[in-house]
């Protein structure tokens with residue numbers, strides 16, 4: 341594990357130190373889903389380190405967003421007020437299913453969500469997965485981290501302009517969301533109320549500039565929250581979202597495991613997978629699962645279409 345100096349140029353008013361990529365477990369299954377996956381077997385065999393840069397066809401140079409923001413970013417006054425409201429409070433819960441985090445919807449459709457975590461080994465693009473979703477016309481919600489956006493600005497603009505996709509907030513430094521510095525999988529989380537506010541608001545601003553509208557959904561790096569952090573996310577106007585289906589275990593699943601996990605989605609499921617690990621088998625697994633789900637009558641929706649609260 342190494343720290344990742346955040347190279348964000350956009351979020352200048354934030355104190356950006358190191359971002360660490362996440363892993364997480366689903367329930368008692370202890371299955372990884374985050375970005376700090378070990379090298380895949382074939383990478384290890386080839387002696388190659390996990391990819392640390394953007395995939396071919398993307399750019400690592402910043403380019404101006406084509407979107408014209410129509411929504412105002414959160415003001416420092418608003419951020420300070422939210423921080424003040426929760427200052428000194430003691431969290432009572434910590435985990436993936438903290439009260440107030442949405443895990444499923446009450447609707448019939450399945451919501452596919454894909455995280456793009458950024459940072460070392462996490463700034464790639466699963467172009468096969470995106471092509472599959474577009475070919476099958478499957479709507480999805482893409483949780484983008486600031487570091488991934490910075491490494492893939494041209495693609496981020498492209499995704500923002502595609503109505504098939506909805507862009508959501510995967511944090512600024514990709515940290516577990518804690519008011520007291522709690523860790524998940526060895527990754528130290530945000531250490532104060534103000535750091536929670538900044539972790540949400542930094543990427544909130546970046547996404548607002550990218551898409552022209554404020555993001556509505558949040559998932560932190562590692563997907564861990566404490567209960568105070570959950571309330572802070574909501575006070576900043578976003579809905580904390582996790583999942584009931586772990587689709588790719590941080591892109592470590594085999595094709596068969598992805599197909600099986602995703603294939604188990606049922607009405608109201610929210611599925612988490614990753615779109616930043618092209619060397620994983622996520623796209624291959626979805627290529628098997630999606631036609632089967634369609635044949636079973638499952639339909640898909642972006643989170644925005646589900647009326648989440």
Ligand SMILES: [Zn+2]
Pocket residue numbers: 362374375455456457510514560561562
């Ligand atoms: Zn992530």
